[in-house]
Amino acid sequence: QQPVQSPQAVILREGEDAVINCSSSKALYSVHWYRQKHGEAPVFLMILLKGGEQKGHDKISASFNEKKQQSSLYLTASQLSYSGTYFCGTVPYSGAGSYQLTFGKGTKLSVIP
């Protein structure tokens, strides 16, 4: 079952901040964030494994609330290069030992001058 992302799309001016949310109906083992630019493959941003974990990559950071089965991606002081579609992928806990990575439908982020 795929995670739900919100918003579906967002337009920012350079320098503005954005938050992209990802939620799942299942208990999660990990959350993965990717950015995909038009015509290219998705590029790995970060993985979060533990409840409450936060990570950062330049001015992009993410949090993972294991109890709520939610993750948020924070983009601060956005740059034109941040434009693209952001996907969250989730791996639920599975007694069968399968670590199926399922993606949300994506959030299209457009940064304008």
Added chain:
Amino acid sequence: GAGVSQSPSNKVTEKGKDVELRCDPISGHTALYWYRQSLGQGLEFLIYFQGNSAPDKSGLPSDRFSAERTGGSVSTLTIQRTQQEDSAVYLCASSCRDSYFGPGTRLTVT
């Protein structure tokens, strides 16, 4: 190269023909995923391989689709009797913990 590679990069085939898509994962990565992405759409899970375990085939859309992974490394996705709705970009990702995508194969069924 250290990344995931896929071949061919583009494939045009006639409806009804079979196609094989290849994925070379990052060396040492035990997990391998196949996804399909239609134009402007999200990433649709197809199949997942983990080490020597039986693959998770729960995402394969029909029995025309199959995949194998030989020697725990290279994987081949086969689509038999292709249909126009199979047209999409097929992406492979390999994972140790972080997952990295290959450039994809753009399949066009005419």
